[in-house]
Amino acid sequence: MLLEAEDSHLVLVDYQHRLMPAIHEAQAVLANAVRLARIARIMEVPVCATEENPEGLGETVAELKPHVATIVRKMAFAGGEDLMPVLRPLPRATSGNARSLPRHLQKAHAAPPARNSAVLAGCETHVCLLQTALSLLELEYDVWVVTDACGSRTERNRDAAFDRLAAAGCELVTVEMVAFEWLRTARHPRFAEVLTLVK
Amino acid sequence: MLLEAEDSHLVLVDYQHRLMPAIHEAQAVLANAVRLARIARIMEVPVCATEENPEGLGETVAELKPHVATIVRKMAFAGGEDLMPVLRPLPRATSGNARSLPRHLQKAHAAPPARNSAVLAGCETHVCLLQTALSLLELEYDVWVVTDACGSRTERNRDAAFDRLAAAGCELVTVEMVAFEWLRTARHPRFAEVLTLVK
Amino acid sequence: MLLEAEDSHLVLVDYQHRLMPAIHEAQAVLANAVRLARIARIMEVPVCATEENPEGLGETVAELKPHVATIVRKMAFAGGEDLMPVLRPLPRATSGNARSLPRHLQKAHAAPPARNSAVLAGCETHVCLLQTALSLLELEYDVWVVTDACGSRTERNRDAAFDRLAAAGCELVTVEMVAFEWLRTARHPRFAEVLTLVK
Amino acid sequence: MLLEAEDSHLVLVDYQHRLMPAIHEAQAVLANAVRLARIARIMEVPVCATEENPEGLGETVAELKPHVATIVRKMAFAGGEDLMPVLRPLPRATSGNARSLPRHLQKAHAAPPARNSAVLAGCETHVCLLQTALSLLELEYDVWVVTDACGSRTERNRDAAFDRLAAAGCELVTVEMVAFEWLRTARHPRFAEVLTLVK
Numbered sequence: 001m002l003l004e005a006e007d008s009h010l011v012l013v014d015y016q017h018r019l020m021p022a023i024h025e026a027q028a029v030l031a032n033a034v035r036l037a038r039i040a041r042i043m044e045v046p047v048c049a050t051e052e053n054p055e056g057l058g059e060t061v062a063e064l065k066p067h068v069a070t071i072v073r074k075m076a077f078a079g080g081e082d083l084m085p086v087l088r089p090l091p092r093a094t095s096g097n098a099r100s101l102p103r104h105l106q107k108a109h110a111a112p113p114a115r116n117s118a119v120l121a122g123c124e125t126h127v128c129l130l131q132t133a134l135s136l137l138e139l140e141y142d143v144w145v146v147t148d149a150c151g152s153r154t155e156r157n158r159d160a161a162f163d164r165l166a167a168a169g170c171e172l173v174t175v176e177m178v179a180f181e182w183l184r185t186a187r188h189p190r191f192a193e194v195l196t197l198v199k
Numbered sequence: 200m201l202l203e204a205e206d207s208h209l210v211l212v213d214y215q216h217r218l219m220p221a222i223h224e225a226q227a228v229l230a231n232a233v234r235l236a237r238i239a240r241i242m243e244v245p246v247c248a249t250e251e252n253p254e255g256l257g258e259t260v261a262e263l264k265p266h267v268a269t270i271v272r273k274m275a276f277a278g279g280e281d282l283m284p285v286l287r288p289l290p291r292a293t294s295g296n297a298r299s300l301p302r303h304l305q306k307a308h309a310a311p312p313a314r315n316s317a318v319l320a321g322c323e324t325h326v327c328l329l330q331t332a333l334s335l336l337e338l339e340y341d342v343w344v345v346t347d348a349c350g351s352r353t354e355r356n357r358d359a360a361f362d363r364l365a366a367a368g369c370e371l372v373t374v375e376m377v378a379f380e381w382l383r384t385a386r387h388p389r390f391a392e393v394l395t396l397v398k
Numbered sequence: 399m400l401l402e403a404e405d406s407h408l409v410l411v412d413y414q415h416r417l418m419p420a421i422h423e424a425q426a427v428l429a430n431a432v433r434l435a436r437i438a439r440i441m442e443v444p445v446c447a448t449e450e451n452p453e454g455l456g457e458t459v460a461e462l463k464p465h466v467a468t469i470v471r472k473m474a475f476a477g478g479e480d481l482m483p484v485l486r487p488l489p490r491a492t493s494g495n496a497r498s499l500p501r502h503l504q505k506a507h508a509a510p511p512a513r514n515s516a517v518l519a520g521c522e523t524h525v526c527l528l529q530t531a532l533s534l535l536e537l538e539y540d541v542w543v544v545t546d547a548c549g550s551r552t553e554r555n556r557d558a559a560f561d562r563l564a565a566a567g568c569e570l571v572t573v574e575m576v577a578f579e580w581l582r583t584a585r586h587p588r589f590a591e592v593l594t595l596v597k
Numbered sequence: 598m599l600l601e602a603e604d605s606h607l608v609l610v611d612y613q614h615r616l617m618p619a620i621h622e623a624q625a626v627l628a629n630a631v632r633l634a635r636i637a638r639i640m641e642v643p644v645c646a647t648e649e650n651p652e653g654l655g656e657t658v659a660e661l662k663p664h665v666a667t668i669v670r671k672m673a674f675a676g677g678e679d680l681m682p683v684l685r686p687l688p689r690a691t692s693g694n695a696r697s698l699p700r701h702l703q704k705a706h707a708a709p710p711a712r713n714s715a716v717l718a719g720c721e722t723h724v725c726l727l728q729t730a731l732s733l734l735e736l737e738y739d740v741w742v743v744t745d746a747c748g749s750r751t752e753r754n755r756d757a758a759f760d761r762l763a764a765a766g767c768e769l770v771t772v773e774m775v776a777f778e779w780l781r782t783a784r785h786p787r788f789a790e791v792l793t794l795v796k
Binding site: 450451454473474475476524525528529532533535536554555558559561562565566 | 598599744745763768769770771773774777778780781782783784
């Protein structure tokens, strides 16, 4: 019920440079996304980002890109399937014929996920963030949505998405909640470092 | 958990010309209803409308009518039963005596519904929209209520209806959520066309 | 899931004349309570009222009293138990010794409730209304709370009560929702009469 | 579903003098915490307080301290485990070797909790209050969060915590709800005394 750093992935959804200018309160949203990504790196939580139709919407914005380890390009609004190779890599083949199996038999399900909590933030909350979150729920992830790092073009659409995500079983959190749950105690060796990003 | 175009009906509830002028933010509500109906047609989702007591409240407003394939007139506030012949038509008789059965044996349940998701919007949210939504839930439909195309005479009644619909198990969505879930991907052949109606 | 007139009691909680002046938006709250009681009478729904510690807080206000059939005086904040003789009267004795049984064997549970939906409104929402609602839930009533006829001294307490009531399984409704669910159809013989109280 | 005085502990989380000045609406939050603690003492509900990293954040503020029986110092943000010796004291040894058992065998679970309702209030709502509440839920307490005595540095974080606590199964209440549920009736011998603190 509390988030754990060792169980977490951070997934940053579609912070793309031709999309962000249209987002409501884009500056605050992006600042929180950067804080979140920096805290993730301090806590050794893997950080990936998705880009929707990058030829149309551009790449991940420059402020965020240095903090991202892996970028997943996609055309589907729901990023769940496209994220699987990053979030749940296939185990190395242990016998000669594993790689030669038809793809549908090389199921990701065969590899028990090392990290089962997907911490998500992104834009637009009610389109790609929402569809990605719901698709990850179906893939049996625990999904945590960091609301103060999410945005839509309109507040109404953003808030309608939050309500729906909560009803679907996502845990709605904030950047600070994530930070203090990853830390768990003031004795954590990175406590002071994370604190400078929070206050 | 995500809406599918192939599984959807669009049901427009009581956008009638002697009712609409009393609705809070009627202009925005109606504009969203028209957008929704146009997107439905592009996506080949069947569109029907109900009219409550049309002799009293008038017909469906002129802006919406061209986008509606079927109109269902009713006196009950809950439209579920009246909508059944449209949403779940009886299968053609396959044997000689099927039509001669007593009506209660010709159950609609005998025909597995081709489209099980009822996407609803309308007025007043807390009367006919609410009662129709709840009656469709009882008829085992998945019910999706498009909040930004719904209205009541007062905001308080409208919002109380949304809370109750969510608690009853309806999925509360917006016009844009519906559009992007029906599409699913930027590769959809109608993507560009729908996009002009959304932005 | 929709309210039925034949299954309803209306319970008006503690609209007392030394309490009402302190209530937030008391005038609107009381006007809605009066409308609700008048609609109940038209629809032949029994109306009762509770009075908390009437020596201290006074009697039911004069505007409401003419519409109330039965008044229940109490000292407990939760009115559930005190309401049982009104909401669920004991069946007439069918054998000679029934009345001579010890009271705990004359259980109200022995009489299947003719009306199982308790429609509640009153003051203060977060004290006597809340405790009465929760005690009726425990007595296995379906509890409907008419929010726009409820008040507390502060909005924050009132709204906190609504959230808690919803979470506990009460259905939160408004005066208009109740009216149109009791009616069900524009063909109801009392439709026009109720409509004059609603619009 | 209603709170009972005999089943309650009051736990005041981290009202520390170097933290409070940063809290949104600190004065009202603290005044409500003091009222709550005074009511608890009148009702003979045990009152304890936690202090997070007291060398850094200081001690419990002077206004509250006189009303607290026990103080628990901690470094973990979630206070559940640290509170166990106070909330659920070990039973006295009934045989000679009980105390000599390794600590993990002297399980708190062995002692059935005399008081199973933890009534919580504190700061910051979205960090230590939240984590303490969730950890007490996992220890099988019924957790009641007194929202009008809780604060965070920002409203958004505070309210996000309330939503999450409710979704996790905590009961969200106010000081007045607690007071009138602990009392239950205007006949309670301490009714008049508590009333002076409420109104």
